[in-house]
Amino acid sequence: MIHITRRERFNAAHRLFSDELTDEQNMEVFGKCSNPNWHGHNYELFVTVKGEIDSETGFLVNLKTLGNIIKSKVIVKLDHRNINLEVDFMDGKFASTENLAVGIWNELEKSVIEIGAELHCVKVVESENNYVEYYGS
Ligand code: NI
Numbered sequence: 001m002i003h004i005t006r007r008e009r010f011n012a013a014h015r016l017f018s019d020e021l022t023d024e025q026n027m028e029v030f031g032k033c034s035n036p037n038w039h040g041h042n043y044e045l046f047v048t049v050k051g052e053i054d055s056e057t058g059f060l061v062n063l064k065t066l067g068n069i070i071k072s073k074v075i076v077k078l079d080h081r082n083i084n085l086e087v088d089f090m091d092g093k094f095a096s097t098e099n100l101a102v103g104i105w106n107e108l109e110k111s112v113i114e115i116g117a118e119l120h121c122v123k124v125v126e127s128e129n130n131y132v133e134y135y136g137s
Helices: 023-034 063-078 097-114
Strands: 002-014 039-051 118-127 130-134
Touching (some): 002 063, 039 097, 063 097, 097 118, 097 130
Antiparallel strands (some): 002 039, 039 118
């Protein structure tokens, strides 16, 4: 079993807030990420897949193919978008990095199987100091 990781990047806007809280209360709970006028992050996405090495190619998967899957399934939906308003797989969900990692996992899982591997980890880096990892459960 071997693991391989592809990195992709996207820029997106979001706001963390609850309708049931005032702007001040939201600021207390969610900090700067609750700014009513939105804000952006330069996200990094690390997708790790696992499986066996193909004896003919020496690869687990072709990383360019994996990159294209990530781009077509998630990056086009996220890049330069508002996560709260424009991203179908985040519809009705709180726009946290945690939910984003789970949403990205669900978007990618089937396509990774189709190229002969299995999704191992979706890591979403929101800022220099904060990132989330999801392993499918
Ligand atoms: Ni934020």
